[in-house]
Amino acid sequence: MLALLAKEPSHGFQLRARLNDALGALGAEINDGQIYVTLGRLEKAGLVVVEWASDSRARPERKVYSLTAQGHARVGEWLSEVSWPKPDIAEFHLKLIAAATAGLSDPLAIIDAQRRALLRRLRDAQEAAFAEPAGSPANLLLEGIGLRLQADLRWLAACDAAWTKPAGKRGRS
Amino acid sequence: MTGAVEQFAAVARGVSKEYGRDSGLVRAIDGVDLHVAIGETVAVMGPSGCGKSTLLHVLGGLDRASTGEVWLAGHRIDGVSERELARIRRTAVGFVFQSFHLMDELTARENIELPALLAGRSSRMARRRAHELLDSVGLGDRAGHLPSALSGGQRQRVAIARALVNQPSVVLADEPTGNLDSAATLDVLKLFKQLRGDGQTFVIVTHDERVAATADRLISMRDGAFIDETRLTGKTAGPLADLAGLDG
Numbered sequence: 019m020l021a022l023l024a025k026e027p028s029h030g031f032q033l034r035a036r037l038n039d040a041l042g043a044l045g046a047e048i049n050d051g052q053i054y055v056t057l058g059r060l061e062k063a064g065l066v067v068v069e070w071a072s073d074s075r076a077r078p079e080r081k082v083y084s085l086t087a088q089g090h091a092r093v094g095e096w097l098s099e100v101s102w103p104k105p106d107i108a109e110f111h112l113k114l115i116a117a118a119t120a121g122l123s124d125p126l127a128i129i130d131a132q133r134r135a136l137l138r139r140l141r142d143a144q145e146a147a148f149a150e151p152a153g154s155p156a157n158l159l160l161e162g163i164g165l166r167l168q169a170d171l172r173w174l175a176a177c178d179a180a181w182t183k184p185a186g187k188r189g190r191s
Numbered sequence: 192m193t194g195a196v197e198q199f200a201a202v203a204r205g206v207s208k209e210y211g212r213d214s215g216l217v218r219a220i221d222g223v224d225l226h227v228a229i230g231e232t233v234a235v236m237g238p239s240g241c242g243k244s245t246l247l248h249v250l251g252g253l254d255r256a257s258t259g260e261v262w263l264a265g266h267r268i269d270g271v272s273e274r275e276l277a278r279i280r281r282t283a284v285g286f287v288f289q290s291f292h293l294m295d296e297l298t299a300r301e302n303i304e305l306p307a308l309l310a311g312r313s314s315r316m317a318r319r320r321a322h323e324l325l326d327s328v329g330l331g332d333r334a335g336h337l338p339s340a341l342s343g344g345q346r347q348r349v350a351i352a353r354a355l356v357n358q359p360s361v362v363l364a365d366e367p368t369g370n371l372d373s374a375a376t377l378d379v380l381k382l383f384k385q386l387r388g389d390g391q392t393f394v395i396v397t398h399d400e401r402v403a404a405t406a407d408r409l410i411s412m413r414d415g416a417f418i419d420e421t422r423l424t425g426k427t428a429g430p431l432a433d434l435a436g437l438d439g
Contacts (some may be wrong), residue, residue: 143431148377
């Protein structure tokens with residue numbers, strides 16, 4: 019949100035439009051309330067200031083949000099940070115081991131359920147990509163989601179192969 | 192049961208396919224049952240050598256089952272003569288391959304016309320149908336191009352149009368995106384989606400999770416047998432924003 023304000027002071031609805039451009043249909047999943055709550059938090063933290071302003075036509079005054087010096091510094095820091103989402107696959111790995119060693123559940127059944135869920139998500143991501151204009155920023159984001167899901171599905175295939183007993187089809191039907 | 196079988200675009204019942212004999216015997220598919228509903232898209236995934244391509248060949252009459260029944264568009268094909276099989280294959284099935292298999296010396300339009308002419312359509316009918324199909328796969332302005340003048344994605348779209356020319360009951364596709372980059376894959380997936388919207392039935396063998404995710408049903412194969420079946424239609428898995436790390 020701060021980064022979206024870095025360009026110029028903006029109304030809430032302008033921020034909304036920029037979010038929609040950047041995120042496409044995913045932006046629509048963020049409601050207006052969330053945007054204003056976030057702006058309120060940033061204001062309290064001293065990163066954003068709010069002024070009432072009106073354009074020249076006889077419209078009611080609206081809040082215009084802009085970055086403080088501290089806000090600009092925070093955006094600069096954020097841009098230079100190296101951060102990447104954690105893959106978080108150890109939990110699933112441990113689940114398979116726990117299921118197998120304690121004999122509580124068939125690891126292959128757990129893998130199948132996970133594969134179903136990931137494929138549905140991949141389908142949703144592709145459906146969303148079909149709906150965005152080719153080459154749009156939103157499409158690039160959806161491609162990233164799709165590629166991560168594909169990587170997860172390939173790892174699941176490796177889990178499947180490893181947990182399948184050498185005898186073949188035991189435990190599956 | 193015959194009545195029930197006729198309601199499906201393609202059916203395999205207890206189908207096995209063996210190669211070789213005695214100690215060299217290989218069972219490529221082993222007692223497989225599959226009912227493909229009209230308008231359904233079924234994806235088949237599995238490691239190399241699991242029998243998925245053999246299944247596709249047996250379903251499409253390119254290869255004969257060793258045992259079991261195979262039905263296509265209401266015709267039982269496992270016992271018919273070669274001549275009859277060739278006739279059914281020409282009209283009831285469309286094939287799409289990983290490496291396109293277009294004739295290099297024919298234009299896009301001529302490649303699409305060819306199976307229609309072989310099926311006994313008049314050249315005028317074949318040409319009209321080829322133009323319709325080129326338009327529907329978004330290549331209306333490429334009719335006169337040779338395959339060598341087309342990108343991989345465009346060649347595959349021509350191959351898909353060719354598969355559709357005789358209005359087959361089922362299109363069988365073997366790794367249709369295997370030779371395509373990411374953008375061309377998305378184009379082909381969009382095209383499949385459009386054709387499914389028109390009611391076309393597909394069985395697609397694939398390694399590509401993106402292709403599998405577009406299916407109504409996903410079958411996983413190993414060692415010649417089905418090991419898992421996933422129905423992918425139905426409710427969504429939750430907001431995509433979660434996957435993008437957007438939490439407001």
